[in-house]
Each structure stands twice: as structure tokens, then as C-alpha cells.
Amino acid sequence: MSTAATADASSSGDTTEGSVRLLTLQSEDGEVFEVKETIATQSVTIKGMVDDDCATSTIPVCNVTGRTLAMVIEWWNKHEIGAVSNEKELKEWESQFDTIDDKSDRDDVYDLLMAANYLNIPTLLDCCTSAVAEAIKGKSTDEMREFFDIKSDFDEKEEDALRKENQWAFEN
Amino acid sequence: MSGMLELPEDCIAAVISFTTPRDACRLACVSTIFRSAADSISFGTASCIRSRTLDQSPVLRRSATSIASFWLDRPSGKICYMISPRELYSVCYDCTELWQIYPIDIAHYHFSIPDCRFPGVLIRFDVISFEVGGKISTSLLSPMTTYTAYLVFAEGLIFCRDDAPAKVAVGLARSTNGLNRTIYLHRVHLDGDDDGFFPKRRADGWLESELGEFFNGGDEEGELSMTMKTCWKENLLIQGIEIRPKKE
Numbered sequence: 425m426s427t428a429a430t431a432d433a434s435s436s437g438d439t440t441e442g443s444v445r446l447l448t449l450q451s452e453d454g455e456v457f458e459v460k461e462t463i464a465t466q467s468v469t470i471k472g473m474v475d476d477d478c479a480t481s482t483i484p485v486c487n488v489t490g491r492t493l494a495m496v497i498e499w500w501n502k503h504e505i506g507a508v509s510n511e512k513e514l515k516e517w518e519s520q521f522d523t524i525d526d527k528s529d530r531d532d533v534y535d536l537l538m539a540a541n542y543l544n545i546p547t548l549l550d551c552c553t554s555a556v557a558e559a560i561k562g563k564s565t566d567e568m569r570e571f572f573d574i575k576s577d578f579d580e581k582e583e584d585a586l587r588k589e590n591q592w593a594f595e596n
Numbered sequence: 597m598s599g600m601l602e603l604p605e606d607c608i609a610a611v612i613s614f615t616t617p618r619d620a621c622r623l624a625c626v627s628t629i630f631r632s633a634a635d636s637i638s639f640g641t642a643s644c645i646r647s648r649t650l651d652q653s654p655v656l657r658r659s660a661t662s663i664a665s666f667w668l669d670r671p672s673g674k675i676c677y678m679i680s681p682r683e684l685y686s687v688c689y690d691c692t693e694l695w696q697i698y699p700i701d702i703a704h705y706h707f708s709i710p711d712c713r714f715p716g717v718l719i720r721f722d723v724i725s726f727e728v729g730g731k732i733s734t735s736l737l738s739p740m741t742t743y744t745a746y747l748v749f750a751e752g753l754i755f756c757r758d759d760a761p762a763k764v765a766v767g768l769a770r771s772t773n774g775l776n777r778t779i780y781l782h783r784v785h786l787d788g789d790d791d792g793f794f795p796k797r798r799a800d801g802w803l804e805s806e807l808g809e810f811f812n813g814g815d816e817e818g819e820l821s822m823t824m825k826t827c828w829k830e831n832l833l834i835q836g837i838e839i840r841p842k843k844e
Contacts, residue, residue: 557614565625
């Protein structure tokens with residue numbers, strides 16, 4: 425995506441644009457992104473690195489693909505102070521994460537969750553977790569399994585016991 | 597593409613914390629990882645549910661994961677907490693700091709205690725007078741609920757004088773209408789005495805002593821303070837202070 429454009433920057437890793445310092449992030453699959461420090465420090469992990477002076481060279485973002493990292497950066501840009509004029513506009517933009525009935529949307533949200541967890545981005549983590557929680561509202565356990573694409577790993581006895589213990593949750 | 601199963605348990609716990617208690621129980625039946633995430637949702641995620649607007653001190657959130665643990669009472673769906681030894685405060689009137697936090701594996705080795713929710717236990721070694729207590733914000737508790745607070749400790753105090761009871765109090769911090777009671781730690785509850793004066797044996801093998809009750813109306817935000825003052829006890833091993841809805 426932006427590999428070529430930033431190849432130059434990745435060699436020094438610590439460039440400035442005007443007075444704003446730029447950080448270089450590299451995704452798991454090798455894509456390189458340049459991000460303003462003021463924006464990237466929405467990630468607590470990156471902020472810690474900057475504070476400890478460990479962000480002078482390219483920062484590897486393991487477990488996160490370039491595609492996902494691009495989405496994360498879009499998130500940061502939208503959530504930079506002053507980037508969006510009002511709260512309502514931001515909420516509208518965030519609402520695109522709310523409908524995840526589609527399998528591909530779901531995968532995106534899982535990837536974002538993974539990235540938000542690794543980079544420790546509280547706002548993104550909250551948005552994704554609440555979107556997933558919203559999507560499974562009122563679903564039965566079997567429907568939840570289908571939604572998460574998970575098979576039960578309880579044995580029959582265990583599952584019976586669990587259902588008994590949580591009986592009240594299965595009554596409508 | 598990553599699936600839900602590849603997510604760390606923390607993330608799954610965070611998802612569960614955004615659901616209703618009913619959904620959370622159904623989620624717990626999905627698979628083993630969901631069950632363990634549902635069973636022990638960390639304090640940090642608990643504070644997320646309370647305020648959807650994210651707190652500005654995520655570092656605190658992070659380090660808070662070992663401070664207290666929270667779960668939902670079934671079937672009421674009300675929130676329960678256990679405050680860990682690290683979050684308890686302790687005062688020694690003899691001015692020597694004799695409280696110690698023991699890592700759980702060492703405590704297991706020395707004192708053969710039952711399994712524990714936290715990575716450490718609090719131990720008091722001497723016999724002089726002391727106070728121990730904890731605090732929790734009422735905003736973290738379910739509204740319109742009467743809670744009971746318990747001190748959870750291990751059986752087997754080496755030295756324990758019968759005539760040295762413990763004074764316990766539960767109430768809003770800085771308020772004077774806290775409830776004061778007297779309890780005894782020295783012998784386990786027997787059939788017949790149901791006034792909460794003596795410790796009861798818990799399902800997890802620990803003992804618990806009732807510190808008092810508190811009605812959380814939900815309209816007033818404050819800090820609930822729970823304390824115990826006593827003396828002449830040796831080898832008092834504390835797992836934490838548990839707050840759960842009073843059984844009707």
C-alpha cells in the first residue's frame with residue numbers, strides 16, 4: 425500500500441514533518457506506515473515506547489496485517505483531537521463497526537480487536553467489544569457457537585451440568 | 597483472518613462484560629475458553645462496562661487486572677467483587693509492619709492453603725493489635741441491592757485468644773452511620789448460630805467472616821469502606837474481602 429512512499433523514511437525511522445515527529449510502523453506482512461506521533465500515541469503500547477525513547481527506529485507491529493493496521497490508522501485519524509468537528513459525526517462514522525452480521529465484517533472486527541488489544545487502544549477495544557456483544561444479544565448458545573464459528577469442547581456431562589447451573593438464562 | 601478463538605481471554609472477557617447477565621451465562625456455555633473468561637472478568641473490564649466512555653488512565657486499567665476480581669451472582673445477575681490483598685490496607689498499632697504479601701505458591705508450600713483467586717495472600721505473623729480493611733466505589737456495585745461484605749481467610753490460626761473478638765464495620769467512607777459489630781474469628785460456625793458471629797466454611801475451602809451489610813441505593817456515589825480491628829492473632833492468612841448480594 426504505502427510501502428514505496430515511505431521506504432525513504434524507514435531507513436532513518438525518525439523523521440519530522442514541520443514540527444510533528446513521524447513514527448514508522450511496520451505490519452506483520454512488511455507494510456510500512458508513517459504516522460504522526462501525536463496520533464499513534466493513542467496506542468498505550470506505542471506511547472510507552474515513545475516515553476521510554478524506544479520509538480526511534482521502525483516499530484514492528486507483530487500479529488497485525490497491513491490491511492488491519494491501515495484501519496487502525498484510520499481510526500486514530502478520526503479520533504485525533506479536532507479531527508472531527510462534532511461528536512455526532514464521529515458516532516456516525518463509528519457505527520460502521522456496529523453491524524457485523526456479515527462474515528467478512530466479523531473477520532475485520534476480530535482483526536481489529538486483536539490489533540487494539542496488542543497496541544492497547546482503549547477506544548477501539550471498547551468499540552469492537554461492544555459491537556460483538558451487541559451482535560450476540562439474545563442469541564442461543566448454539567447460535568453463538570455458529571456466530572463465532574466455534575465447536576463446543578465440553579463433554580456431554582459437563583455441558584449438561586453447565587446448562588443446569590445456568591438454567592435461568594435459557595428460560596424465556 | 598483471525599477467529600474469535602485466537603483472541604486473548606482478556607478480549608473475550610471484555611466482550612462478555614458488555615453483554616447482559618443472561619447473555620453472559622449463555623456465552624459461558626459456548627466453550628471452555630468462554631467459560632473461563634466469563635468466570636473471571638477482571639476489574640479493568642468491569643470498570644469499562646460501568647462507563648462506556650473510556651477512562652483516561654488505561655495504565656491503571658492494565659495494572660488493575662490483579663487488584664480485584666469481579667463476577668456476576670447467579671441467578672440475580674448482580675455484580676460481586678473480591679478485593680485482593682494488594683488493595684487492602686493494613687494498620688499496625690504497634691508501629692511495626694508485620695503484614696506481608698506472600699506469593700501464592702510459597703503460601704501453598706508453607707501453609708497448605710486452598711486454591712486462591714489472586715496471585716498472593718496477606719499474612720499477619722504477630723499477635724498484637726491491628727486493623728485491616730478495603731474500599732470500593734459504590735458505582736461499581738449493582739444499584740438497589742443489599743450487599744454483605746466478608747473477610748475471606750484461611751483456617752488454622754496458630755494462636756487465637758477466645759476473649760479477643762474483632763470489631764468490624766461496613767459503611768460509606770467519611771460517614772458516621774456505618775454499622776459496627778463484634779465478631780469472633782476463633783471457631784468455625786456451628787449449626788445453630790446463624791447470627792454471623794462466627795466464620796463459615798466456604799465451598800472453596802476458605803473461611804469467611806461477615807463484616808457487615810450495606811444497601812447500595814445507586815443514587816449516591818461514594819466509597820464503601822470495610823474494616824476489621826482485632827488483636828491477639830497469629831498467622832492470619834487473608835485472601836481478600838468479598839462483597840456479594842445478601843441472600844434473601
